[in-house]
Amino acid sequence: xxxxxxxxxxxxxxxxxxxxxxxxxxxxxxxxxxxxxxxxxxxxxxxxxxxxxxxxxxxxxxxxxxxxxxxxxxxxxxxxxxxxxxxxxxxxxxxxxxxxxxxxxxxxxxxxxxxxxxxxxxxxxxxxxxxxxxxxxxxxxxxxxxxxxxx
Numbered sequence: 001x002x003x004x005x006x007x008x009x010x011x012x013x014x015x016x017x018x019x020x021x022x023x024x025x026x027x028x029x030x031x032x033x034x035x036x037x038x039x040x041x042x043x044x045x046x047x048x049x050x051x052x053x054x055x056x057x058x059x060x061x062x063x064x065x066x067x068x069x070x071x072x073x074x075x076x077x078x079x080x081x082x083x084x085x086x087x088x089x090x091x092x093x094x095x096x097x098x099x100x101x102x103x104x105x106x107x108x109x110x111x112x113x114x115x116x117x118x119x120x121x122x123x124x125x126x127x128x129x130x131x132x133x134x135x136x137x138x139x140x141x142x143x144x145x146x147x148x149x150x151x
Contacts, residue, residue, distance in 0.1 A: 006044050006061045007147065008091040015150060026092075030146050037143045039092035043067070043079060051084030058086075063093065094147060 012028070015021045022029045029036045041064045045057040055070075057079075067074050072081040079086045 004040075004061075004093040005147065006042060006091050007039070007094050008044070008089050010089075010091075011150075012092070020146075020150065028092075028094075028143070030143065033146070037094070039094055041090075042093045043074065043088035043090055045079070046087045046089055049078065049085035049087050051082075053086075054084065055081055057081070061093065094143060 012021065012023055016023060020031060022031060023039075026039050026041065027036050028039050042061050043064065044061045045059060048058065062070075064074060067079060070081060072079050074088070077088055077090065079088050
């Protein structure tokens with residue numbers, strides 16, 4: 001399974017208009033949860049406008065930084081790489097692993113059981129990194145749940 005999920009700009013715009021999120025730069029904030037997540041600008045290659053797909057980019061997602069490294073020219077919904085022109089969809093990459101964890105957590109909560117955060121008998125003092133990792137995991141779970149409910 002992929003490590004990232006592509007979220008189109010049009011979807012983020014719609015969520016923003018509905019007052020569900022706020023996007024400031026590369027930070028997505030889910031307003032109801034007051035949680036923020038970094039997103040990576042990216043494009044999804046939709047179809048060829050001219051030339052051949054020698055680079056094998058159709059149906060792929062590339063970050064805007066990767067496009068620059070490839071020597072591609074990106075403007076709005078177009079990418080030109082050498083003699084080839086592509087139609088692309090603008091958006092962002094979000095961590096899909098976080099999305100899967102949130103879905104599992106949501107299902108557990110809907111079943112009436114809260115997800116366990118620590119193993120029984122675990123000593124938090126003996127695992128200082130564990131608490132920090134749990135908080136990060138909870139934030140990723142929130143993003144995952146939001147995206148799953150609203151995509």
